[in-house]
Amino acid sequence: MNPYYELPQDEAGYSFGFLDEYAKREVRRNILKAICIPGYQTPYASREMPMGRGFGTGGLQLTLSLIGRGDTLKVIDQGADDSVNAVNLRHFIELTCPGVDTTERTQDATLIQSRHRFPEMRMTSAQTLVLQVPYPDPLVVVEPSEARRKIMHGEGDYSRLLTKLYEDIVHFDEITISHRYPTRINGHYVLDPSPIPRFDVPKLHQSPALILFGAGREKKIYAVPPYTNAEPLVFEDVPFRTEDFSDAQGRRRSCHRCGATDSFLDEFTNNDGERIYQCSDSDYCHQRLSTQHSAVNEASR
Amino acid sequence: MGYVAIKGGGIAIKGSLEAMEALRTAEGEQGVPLSLSAIENQLRLLTSRIVSEGGLYHPRLAALAIKQMQGDTLEAAFALRAYRSTKPRLLATPVQETNRMRVIRRISSAFKDIPGGQMLGATFDYALRLMRIDLADEAPDIFRGIAAKFMGETPTSALPETFSKVVDALRNEGLLPQDPARAIEPFDITREPLIFPIPRSAILASMARAETGSLLALAYSNMRGYGDVHPTIAELRVGYLPVFLPHPITGEEIEAGEVLITECEVVAMYENSDNKSKPVFTLGYGACFGHNETKAISMAILDRALQKGMKEGPANPSEDPEFVVLHIDGVDSMGFANHYKMPHYVTFQSDMDRLRTTQAKAEQKQGNEK
Numbered sequence: 001m002n003p004y005y006e007l008p009q010d011e012a013g014y015s016f017g018f019l020d021e022y023a024k025r026e027v028r029r030n031i032l033k034a035i036c037i038p039g040y041q042t043p044y045a046s047r048e049m050p051m052g053r054g055f056g057t058g059g060l061q062l063t064l065s066l067i068g069r070g071d072t073l074k075v076i077d078q079g080a081d082d083s084v085n086a087v088n089l090r091h092f093i094e095l096t097c098p099g100v101d102t103t104e105r106t107q108d109a110t111l112i113q114s115r116h117r118f119p120e121m122r123m124t125s126a127q128t129l130v131l132q133v134p135y136p137d138p139l140v141v142v143e144p145s146e147a148r149r150k151i152m153h154g155e156g157d158y159s160r161l162l163t164k165l166y167e168d169i170v171h172f173d174e175i176t177i178s179h180r181y182p183t184r185i186n187g188h189y190v191l192d193p194s195p196i197p198r199f200d201v202p203k204l205h206q207s208p209a210l211i212l213f214g215a216g217r218e219k220k221i222y223a224v225p226p227y228t229n230a231e232p233l234v235f236e237d238v239p240f241r242t243e244d245f246s247d248a249q250g251r252r253r254s255c256h257r258c259g260a261t262d263s264f265l266d267e268f269t270n271n272d273g274e275r276i277y278q279c280s281d282s283d284y285c286h287q288r289l290s291t292q293h294s295a296v297n298e299a300s301r
Numbered sequence: 302m303g304y305v306a307i308k309g310g311g312i313a314i315k316g317s318l319e320a321m322e323a324l325r326t327a328e329g330e331q332g333v334p335l336s337l338s339a340i341e342n343q344l345r346l347l348t349s350r351i352v353s354e355g356g357l358y359h360p361r362l363a364a365l366a367i368k369q370m371q372g373d374t375l376e377a378a379f380a381l382r383a384y385r386s387t388k389p390r391l392l393a394t395p396v397q398e399t400n401r402m403r404v405i406r407r408i409s410s411a412f413k414d415i416p417g418g419q420m421l422g423a424t425f426d427y428a429l430r431l432m433r434i435d436l437a438d439e440a441p442d443i444f445r446g447i448a449a450k451f452m453g454e455t456p457t458s459a460l461p462e463t464f465s466k467v468v469d470a471l472r473n474e475g476l477l478p479q480d481p482a483r484a485i486e487p488f489d490i491t492r493e494p495l496i497f498p499i500p501r502s503a504i505l506a507s508m509a510r511a512e513t514g515s516l517l518a519l520a521y522s523n524m525r526g527y528g529d530v531h532p533t534i535a536e537l538r539v540g541y542l543p544v545f546l547p548h549p550i551t552g553e554e555i556e557a558g559e560v561l562i563t564e565c566e567v568v569a570m571y572e573n574s575d576n577k578s579k580p581v582f583t584l585g586y587g588a589c590f591g592h593n594e595t596k597a598i599s600m601a602i603l604d605r606a607l608q609k610g611m612k613e614g615p616a617n618p619s620e621d622p623e624f625v626v627l628h629i630d631g632v633d634s635m636g637f638a639n640h641y642k643m644p645h646y647v648t649f650q651s652d653m654d655r656l657r658t659t660q661a662k663a664e665q666k667q668g669n670e671k
Contacts, residue, residue: 051427052426144525
């Protein structure tokens with residue numbers, strides 16, 4: 001060891017988007033390939049990011065490779081912009097991407113990075129949604145070996161996955177897959193839509209916005225291009241069902257803040273032990289509330 | 302330092318130990334010896350790991366082991382384990398109630414809103430892993446200033462002494478099995494050999510002092526596809542647990558001190574129940590000395606995987622109690638891996654004899670065929 005070696009104190013600066021230009025170009029190339037083969041898991045050399053693997057490093061690498069000055073970014077975690085992980089990722093992107101705006105309003109964002117949720121508000125063809133993915137392969141529940149899974153995907157052989165669904169029906173009278181519901185894209189590849197609730201799965205179908213999936217730890221990128229068919233795996237006689245938010249009387253529950261009856265709801269127990277429901281998409285809830293307030297103000301004027 | 306013959310090895314060993322000691326002090330005359338207090342506090346996660354893998358709650362002694370073993374975690378845990386052998390077992394600790402824990406951090410990934418609230422506490426989870434070059438040459442007064450400032454600004458009230466357990470709430474809702482099976486007499490892995498099949502308490506005890514990396518690797522295999530636990534962390538808590546022991550004369554339980562522990566409870570998908578009762582979630586449990594979150598999570602996942610393996614037969618390595626429990630101990634596995642460095646002259650001589658004889662036979666056979 002050279003005893004005169006000193007840590008380079010002046011090299012602490014980072015380039016735009018943290019990753020070097022070659023890494024970003026590699027990611028963009030893989031994104032193009034993923035778009036060309038809808039639902040296909042494109043392998044890529046995922047880089048180490050300065051946060052834990054599994055905290056959204058895959059989505060982050062896509063976002064950092066795509067974002068440029070003039071873009072407006074929204075980061076969601078479980079529907080909320082203010083949860084610790086979303087705050088942390090947004091802070092990191094602000095730190096390493098000077099000139100990029102961030103927003104909480106879905107309609108103002110050009111790029112949305114999300115964990116576990118689609119925004120409630122319908123996205124447009126001018127927007128891109130990047131989803132963070134923990135497990136890219138829907139076949140992993142029936143086949144642990146990646147080499148064998150690759151062959152099954154190539155042959156479009158999803159029989160074992162269908163058998164699993166069938167066995168669920170035999171055992172429980174219900175398909176027990178709750179989130180990350182396997183979904184067939186453009187008639188061939190079945191993908192794992194990231195752990196979004198079943199509620200969000202229909203939003204993949206014919207989406208005007210480009211949807212990208214990044215799995216950093218598992219080193220895969222895949223995509224659902226705009227206006228592409230996306231069908232959850234089902235049987236003819238057992239239809240796909242989204243989460244049920246009806247109460248005992250069969251009425252759709254509403255958000256206790258904004259009253260929405262069309263949004264995905266989080267369940268809480270308040271201090272009195274009472275169960276309450278609230279929009280998981282905090283931006284949607286806030287926007288609805290502020291429209292209601294301004295309508296009330298308008299009326300009272 | 303010739304290492305050829307077994308005879309005369311005493312001189313070689315002496316020289317080797319002197320060389321180790323020379324490397325420990327290699328900073329030279331301007332070097333400052335590491336203080337145990339600095340290791341215990343500034344390398345607190347390393348110390349945590351050693352008290353856990355060493356199976357002895359003595360942070361100061363763990364710091365000494367780290368210093369002596371020059372940072373090798375396996376060797377340091379080994380030294381602490383060996384020291385433990387010199388101490389008698391006076392009594393078996395009764396079951397300690399972790400809801401008495403003085404919590405420094407508790408989170409739930411299952412629920413946004415838990416009774417008492419989420420407490421992020423000290424964690425790297427959301428820290429950016431950017432090199433802080435300023436720490437390379439940290440001025441002592443700034444270092445002390447940070448500590449003083451934090452203590453000065455921390456409110457002393459407002460926090461409850463402890464928090465109720467998240468799983469209790471789930472249990473009350475009927476989402477978890479009512480009576481957690483609890484062994485009346487826990488298995489003491491330090492005094493009894495493991496004869497398979499072993500009870501769950503023996504598995505939990507083995508995992509509590511297992512090597513973190515080994516546990517993580519096996520738990521990770523289960524998470525990635527060689528298994529199907531799909532855990533959700535109902536609660537992960539870190540804090541100081543008051544230890545209650547029976548008084549030697551009265552037998553009444555009294556507080557003997559406290560230990561820093563990490564505890565993790567995972568909720569996993571429900572199983573098909575055999576007895577036609579209502580399906581409920583299943584639980585995995587992990588707890589170990591020190592602040593070792595990765596270890597506690599891995600342990601809880603493996604506990605759940607192993608319960609499945611014991612019930613239905615293992616379908617994956619992480620569900621096989623023999624496979625898991627016999628391969629996770631750092632001191633055991635490191636000792637055996639390193640024993641290959643010992644002379645094997647005799648057995649290898651014997652191997653060569655067999656190979657040469659077989660080669661000769663093969664040549665003879667080929668010669669005959671031509």
